[in-house]
Amino acid sequence: xxSVKHNEPVEFxxxxxxxxxxxxxxxxxxxxKSALLPVLHEVQAVYGWLSVPAxxxxxxxxxxxxxxxYEVATFYTMFFLRPQGKYAxxxxxxxxxxxxxxxxxxxxxxxxxxxKEGEVTPDGLxxxxxxxxxxxxxxxxxxxxxxxxxxxxxxxxESVDKLxxxxxEKAVAIG
Amino acid sequence: MARKLLLTHxxxxxxxxxxxxxxxxxxxxxxxxxxxxxxxxVVDEVKKSGLRGRGxxxxxxxxxxxxxxxxxxxPRYLVCNADESEPGTFKxxxxxxxxxxxxxxxxxxxxxxxxxxxxYIYVRGEMMPQVRILxxxxxxxxQAGFLGKNILGVGxxxxxYVQPGGGAYICGEETALLESLEGKRGNPRIKxxxxxxxxxxxxxxxxxxxxxxxxTVPIINDGGEEYAKIGIERSTGTxxxxxxxxxxxxxxxxxxxxxxxxxxxxxxxxxxxxxxxKRLKAVVAGGSSVPxxxxxxxxxxxxxxxxxxTYESLADGGFQSGTMLGSGGFIAFDEDQCIVRNTWNxxxxxxxxxxxxxxxxxxxxxxxxxxxxxxxxxxxxxxxIDLLVDVSKKIEGxxxxxxxxxxxxxxxxxxxxxxxxxxxxxTNGQEAQARNFGLAHYADPLEPVV
Ligand SMILES: Cc1cc2nc3c(=O)[nH]c(=O)nc-3n(C[C@H](O)[C@H](O)[C@H](O)COP(=O)(O)O)c2cc1C
Ligand code: SF4
Ligand code: FES
Numbered sequence: 109x110x111s112v113k114h115n116e117p118v119e120f121x122x123x124x125x126x127x128x129x130x131x132x133x134x135x136x137x138x139x140x141k142s143a144l145l146p147v148l149h150e151v152q153a154v155y156g157w158l159s160v161p162a163x164x165x166x167x168x169x170x171x172x173x174x175x176x177x178y179e180v181a182t183f184y185t186m187f188f189l190r191p192q193g194k195y196a197x198x199x200x201x202x203x204x205x206x207x208x209x210x211x212x213x214x215x216x217x218x219x220x221x222x223x224k225e226g227e228v229t230p231d232g233l234x235x236x237x238x239x240x241x242x243x244x245x246x247x248x249x250x251x252x253x254x255x256x257x258x259x260x261x262x263x264x265x266e267s268v269d270k271l272x273x274x275x276x277e278k279a280v281a282i283g
Numbered sequence: 284m285a286r287k288l289l290l291t292h293x294x295x296x297x298x299x300x301x302x303x304x305x306x307x308x309x310x311x312x313x314x315x316x317x318x319x320x321x322x323x324x325v326v327d328e329v330k331k332s333g334l335r336g337r338g339x340x341x342x343x344x345x346x347x348x349x350x351x352x353x354x355x356x357x358p359r360y361l362v363c364n365a366d367e368s369e370p371g372t373f374k375x376x377x378x379x380x381x382x383x384x385x386x387x388x389x390x391x392x393x394x395x396x397x398x399x400x401x402x403y404i405y406v407r408g409e410m411m412p413q414v415r416i417l418x419x420x421x422x423x424x425x426q427a428g429f430l431g432k433n434i435l436g437v438g439x440x441x442x443x444y445v446q447p448g449g450g451a452y453i454c455g456e457e458t459a460l461l462e463s464l465e466g467k468r469g470n471p472r473i474k475x476x477x478x479x480x481x482x483x484x485x486x487x488x489x490x491x492x493x494x495x496x497x498x499t500v501p502i503i504n505d506g507g508e509e510y511a512k513i514g515i516e517r518s519t520g521t522x523x524x525x526x527x528x529x530x531x532x533x534x535x536x537x538x539x540x541x542x543x544x545x546x547x548x549x550x551x552x553x554x555x556x557x558x559x560x561k562r563l564k565a566v567v568a569g570g571s572s573v574p575x576x577x578x579x580x581x582x583x584x585x586x587x588x589x590x591x592x593t594y595e596s597l598a599d600g601g602f603q604s605g606t607m608l609g610s611g612g613f614i615a616f617d618e619d620q621c622i623v624r625n626t627w628n629x630x631x632x633x634x635x636x637x638x639x640x641x642x643x644x645x646x647x648x649x650x651x652x653x654x655x656x657x658x659x660x661x662x663x664x665x666x667x668i669d670l671l672v673d674v675s676k677k678i679e680g681x682x683x684x685x686x687x688x689x690x691x692x693x694x695x696x697x698x699x700x701x702x703x704x705x706x707x708x709x710t711n712g713q714e715a716q717a718r719n720f721g722l723a724h725y726a727d728p729l730e731p732v733v
Contacts, residue, residue: 134446184469186408
């Protein structure tokens with residue numbers, strides 16, 4: 109569902125618009141709608157999620173109706189429709205990973221972060237959720253963190269703890 | 284040692300980079316194709332090779348290429364399917380990560396054969412690192428004159444772009460992929476028209492899997508006939524197998540088609556046997572969509588013949604006692620794994636990933652998920668098992684795209700081969716709630732099949 113709570117206007121920065129232009133140039137004349145998914149990824153990489161004003165801006169930029177953006181943003185699971193933690197941890201929850209302990213890792217994340225799937229920690233640093241097979245089944249359990257989709261393989265409770273500690277330190281370092 | 288055609292240079296340091304790849308003989312196939320062969324001759328080589336699509340359906344690649352419509356003045360497109368989302372499958376990620384130029388080189392050869400001047404590689408959005416790797420590889424190839432205008436001076440132009448998806452298994456289905464590439468929801472199209480006639484932007488389009496496209500490189504280098512010498516029957520060449528689950532050495536292996544399944548599982552050259560000294564209980568041989576088989580039936584066919592890694596041998600016995608090679612996602616279950624829990628998990632996956640266009644798929648997968656959840660958690664009744672079979676039959680064959688079948692088969696096959704385990708969950712409700720694994724139901728891998 110789209111978030112109606114956040115409707116602060118959005119103004120895209122020059123470098124982001126530059127990326128959009130580069131993307132649109134990949135398709136034939138009149139087919140700029142093809143840029144929608146890559147453009148939404150760029151927007152989410154900057155803002156962390158897709159607000160309605162941001163999607164409306166994208167629609168205006170591509171010359172399509174806002175509904176054409178909403179229907180796409182709500183179809184694809186990678187697009188966040190509300191704010192996430194600074195680090196949104198996504199653990200694979202599909203069969204092959206469960207054979208090697210993915211369910212244990214998700215339980216551990218829940219207790220370690222103290223929030224349920226889909227919720228954000230009070231300090232705003234973390235959120236987590238289960239996602240479907242990430243095409244890394246031989247290295248399970250696995251998790252990824254956007255926007256660059258950095259990948260962590262062969263997870264154990266200890267390696268997850270270490271990762272969370274490192275991310276906390278990183279957050280402090282970059283302020 | 285088995286012959287390798289795709290992963291020959293996987294261990295060469297720096298093979299990700301153009302210069303190293305080139306030094307190892309890379310881009311020779313582009314030179315050979317563009318300078319010495321006509322597009323139709325390239326198609327002929329691929330036909331002779333017997334290469335079958337590596338994305339799951341196994342359709343002969345050369346034949347698919349020859350179906351491409353060629354109306355005057357209309358652009359044609361090649362789209363590479365790098366959506367790789369079938370649970371159990373992770374070979375395309377491996378290839379793109381470690382030898383990206385193998386895919387880029389294949390894209391150039393295949394685009395030339397099809398007369399495409401713009402081609403896209405649709406990569407699942409979660410593989411952002413691979414998107415970056417491919418973009419870098421494309422820039423390098425362009426720098427070296429293998430992409431862009433008038434490639435190698437033969438007057439052929441090609442632009443190659445990488446398109447990220449948005450996280451949707453259904454976008455691996457070729458027409459959903461094309462919708463997605465056009466910036467829409469991934470709803471599969473009704474066929475006909477087939478993409479070969481009306482695909483991307485309503486233009487003739489070929490969609491091929493990453494591995495199929497990469498395989499055209501050795502086919503052009505050595506000739507289709509050489510390629511066809513590897514393998515058995517209509518299963519020619521080599522195949523990347525993603526091996527996961529409870530194995531000692533999970534990972535991606537390039538095998539010669541025809542390798543015995545038993546050797547693949549137990550030999551140290553491949554998976555090295557079952558992890559933690561346990562025994563093999565079951566295998567899903569070709570990605571989550573294909574029927575699961577108990578240990579005895581994956582190692583030997585019902586006729587008692589050794590089961591081989593080929594399209595034909597894995598399918599021997601039909602759905603009664605066989606399965607499919609599919610995408611080559613090989614998932615091994617040890618003796619402690621619960622088939623009911625896994626079936627519930629897979630069904631949850633298909634329900635989650637159903638695009639929702641057809642009622643049998645949208646509603647049926649949700650219904651099966653609920654019933655399986657009930658059984659797995661110890662609240663099922665015997666009639667639920669028949670209900671599952673009934674619902675799965677009503678989905679199968681009644682939907683726009685094969686996702687419906689893909690959701691139905693795992694349920695039907697799990698019940699066919701492990702019915703006693705479903706029954707155990709029903710008669711031992713309390714215990715089923717307490718443990719998250721099933722009966723130690725397995726056939727001794729060494730015992731002959733009865
Ligand atoms: C639900 C569904 C998911 C699919 N996912 C993939 C995929 O991730 N990668 C792929 O190459 N083919 C996938 N396919 C098969 C494609 O529709 C298509 O047959 C294939 O890309 C053709 O390439 P090939 O002939 O080289 O195998 C999928 C099919 C279905 C029905
Ligand atoms: S079978 Fe399922 S996924 Fe395929 S088109 Fe129908 S509803 Fe969509
Ligand atoms: S099941 Fe987890 S990566 Fe495939």
